[in-house]
Amino acid sequence: MLIDPPAWPAHGRLWSHLVSDTSFEELHEFAQRAGIPRRGFEGDHYDVPQERYDDVVTAGAVPIDGRELLRRLQHSGLRIPKRKHERVVLSTPDAPWLPPGGRADVIASRQDDAPPRTVVVRAVLRDARGIHVVARADGRGLDLPMRHVAVGESPSDALRALGDELGLGSDRAPLIGYVRNVVREPDAGYPWPVPTACFALFALPAGGLTGGRWLPTAQQEVELGERHWWPLVAPGADGLVGHGH
CATH class of the missing domain: 3.90.79.10 (Nucleoside Triphosphate Pyrophosphohydrolase)
Incomplete structure (x- = not known):
């Protein structure tokens, strides 16, 4: 499991992206264990609010910078592109x-x-x-x-x-x-x-x-x-x- 730093602003707070470069099944199972609600799922990642970042890392997610996270996700074939909005x-x-x-x-x-x-x-x-x-x-x-x-x-x-x-x-x-x-x-x-x-x-x-x-x-x-x-x-x-x- 991979997570980037909380650097993405939305709804008055900063967010991280939590991804798996193995499977969506692994991603969902980890998110459930870490207490991340399913509504945070955005197709190929979970949005994690800044205040939950340390907890998710403690649960086993590997910190990684945003560019490397995107590269790993694309290489895995699990990246789902979408447009703004x-x-x-x-x-x-x-x-x-x-x-x-x-x-x-x-x-x-x-x-x-x-x-x-x-x-x-x-x-x-x-x-x-x-x-x-x-x-x-x-x-x-x-x-x-x-x-x-x-x-x-x-x-x-x-x-x-x-x-x-x-x-x-x-x-x-x-x-x-x-x-x-x-x-x-x-x-x-x-x-x-x-x-x-x-x-x-x-x-x-x-x-x-x-x-x-x-x-x-x-x-x-x-x-x-x-x-x-x-x-x-x-x-x-x-x-x-x-x-x-």
Whole structure:
């Protein structure tokens, strides 16, 4: 276990980063033993407040400077890059729906634009009726309204076209977050670019949308809980209510 000095300001205090260069399992187990709450997990590290630094070192974390910590984390393959104002909500190494060794990162975002290598945009529409859903093309359950980003098309153009298909304007469509596939060795059936492909979710205004199927809140987790983007739209999700450091 590795920890850098408390030098990162947020919420009126300084923070350290606690990482493992071996596995996330090791990181979570150590954090639990050291009394670091799971809410401090930021996708590839735990944020540790300055007043807990000495305790965590005493528990067995090795002090190391920030640059070396980042180098070790990158070399381990456990580094999960994100942009400013983004938070890793969930990361699934060896995701069973991806080729062997693939990883799926679910990232809540307050950026204005979709990330690079976005291949699909989805529309999140909510009102008193619930969330607007459609049948998946393969017949395996429900999905959000979506559109593939065509070759030479920008995600914003694809989103605008999706809004037009739904009969909605999309001038005001904030990004909620995205799922990023990380696949370095694709198999023959993998359809997306490598090493990364992103699937972005945007909040579109539901006003004016009268048709389609609306899924009430009480049914959403049952029907949608297995979808890779579910952590971004679940009630109370970071992607919908904002997030901090």
